[in-house]
Amino acid sequence: MSVDFRDSITIAAPAAVAGDIMKAVQDWPSWTASVSTVDRRATGPLTAGETVTVKQPKLRPSTWTVTRVDAHGFEWTSSSSPGVRNVAGHWAIDNGDGTCTAELTLSFAGPLARVVTLLYAxxxxxxxxxxxxxxxxxxxARAAG
Incomplete structure (x- = not known):
C-alpha cells in the first residue's frame, strides 16, 4: 500500500524550459524554499542511476537515486527513512499552446509509510x-528572457 501526494501547476513557459529547471537539481535551493541544500557530485545532464543528497527544512537529509529522466523531467527514489520507500516524479507536460503543466508527485510505501505520512502530511x-x-x-522568468 502506498500513500500518494500530487500537485500540478500551469506554467506560462514551454515544457522544455520547466523540465530543464527541474533536472538542474543542484540549483533547486535558488528557486524553492522547500530545499535547503543539494549535494550532486555528478556534472552535466542528470542521468539515471546517479545519486543526489537533498536537505529540506525540518527534515533529515535524504539520498535519492534517479530512476528515469527525459527532456521534460525525471523520477527518483529514496529509502532514507527506515521502513519507508519514496518515489518522486517531476514532469512538465506540454499543453500545446506554449504553456505546460508541471506534475509533482511523491509516493510513500513500506511498513511505516502510513505513520510517517500521518505525522508529516x-x-x-x-x-x-x-x-x-x-x-x-x-x-x-527564464521564458520571458
Missing amino acids: GLIRRFIRTEAEGLRKAAE
Whole structure:
C-alpha cells in the first residue's frame, strides 16, 4: 500500500524550459524554499542511476537515486527513512499552446509509510506546493528572457 501526494501547476513557459529547471537539481535551493541544500557530485545532464543528497527544512537529509529522466523531467527514489520507500516524479507536460503543466508527485510505501505520512502530511503538502510555485516563477522568468 502506498500513500500518494500530487500537485500540478500551469506554467506560462514551454515544457522544455520547466523540465530543464527541474533536472538542474543542484540549483533547486535558488528557486524553492522547500530545499535547503543539494549535494550532486555528478556534472552535466542528470542521468539515471546517479545519486543526489537533498536537505529540506525540518527534515533529515535524504539520498535519492534517479530512476528515469527525459527532456521534460525525471523520477527518483529514496529509502532514507527506515521502513519507508519514496518515489518522486517531476514532469512538465506540454499543453500545446506554449504553456505546460508541471506534475509533482511523491509516493510513500513500506511498513511505516502510513505513520510517517500521518505525522508529516501538512509539511509534505506545503513543500510540494512551494516547489510548484517556485518552479512556475523560475520557468516563467527564464521564458520571458
